[in-house]
Amino acid sequence: GAGVSQSPRYKVAKRGQDVALRCDPISGHVSLFWYQQALGQGPEFLTYFQNEAQLDKSGLPSDRFFAERPEGSVSTLKIQRTQQEDSAVYLCASSLSTWGYTFGSGTRLTVV
Amino acid sequence: SQQGEEDPQALSIQEGENATMNCSYKTSINNLQWYRQNSGRGLVHLILIRSNEREKHSGRLRVTLDTSKKSSSLLITASRAADTASYFCATDASGTYKYIFGTGTRLKVLA
Numbered sequence: 001g002a003g004v005s006q007s008p009r010y011k012v013a014k015r016g017q018d019v020a021l022r023c024d025p026i027s028g029h030v031s032l033f034w035y036q037q038a039l040g041q042g043p044e045f046l047t048y049f050q051n052e053a054q055l056d057k058s059g060l061p062s063d064r065f066f067a068e069r070p071e072g073s074v075s076t077l078k079i080q081r082t083q084q085e086d087s088a089v090y091l092c093a094s095s096l097s098t099w100g101y102t103f104g105s106g107t108r109l110t111v112v
Numbered sequence: 113s114q115q116g117e118e119d120p121q122a123l124s125i126q127e128g129e130n131a132t133m134n135c136s137y138k139t140s141i142n143n144l145q146w147y148r149q150n151s152g153r154g155l156v157h158l159i160l161i162r163s164n165e166r167e168k169h170s171g172r173l174r175v176t177l178d179t180s181k182k183s184s185s186l187l188i189t190a191s192r193a194a195d196t197a198s199y200f201c202a203t204d205a206s207g208t209y210k211y212i213f214g215t216g217t218r219l220k221v222l223a
Contacts, residue, residue: 035213045211045212056210100160101157103157105153106154
């Protein structure tokens with residue numbers, strides 16, 4: 001597609017619920033990144049894929065967070081047993097290389 | 113954790129004025145990027161400056177980089193109401209692909 005597509009745009013989850021956030025990167029983009037942006041803050045790195053390989057997951061805040069990109073294109077970020085502190089905007093970015101990201105519009109997750 | 117700090121945190125100016133925002137970072141870098149984020153939207157890449165460059169221009173944007181001071185500035189000339197947004201710098205630690213974003217400057221341009 002023309003840009004990075006993320007869905008859903010908004011997600012409200014009850015505390016303890018599992019959620020799955022989808023990222024559809026630009027076709028052919030090798031690199032894919034997930035960032036978490038809390039209200040009023042800059043984005044914070046979560047994880048990085050090169051094709052289907054997850055090369056860095058050092059930013060995932062806990063083992064409740066899991067990301068995959070099984071075929072090297074679409075990626076899913078899954079959060080298990082959501083907590084209120086997980087409320088944030090989750091941004092996906094893709095790139096042909098390791099700079100000049102194209103970001104999606106993000107998924108705003110609210111845990112109530 | 114945030115690598116960069118933008119200054120000021122918030123800036124309010126009149127249309128037509130210039131806006132300057134600064135970014136400081138902690139580690140050596142290969143390059144530094146500036147992004148814009150409109151409220152509730154994703155980030156838009158504005159400009160990239162490499163560590164061996166000191167100044168770069170793109171339209172009404174001018175970016176400077178001082179690696180000795182680990183700082184960068186973004187100047188928006190002749191600002192417009194449509195420039196109202198948050199602006200972030202992002203740096204890569206040398207040899208890594210991981211971009212670390214600053215805390216952002218919220219710019220408001222009054223018509």
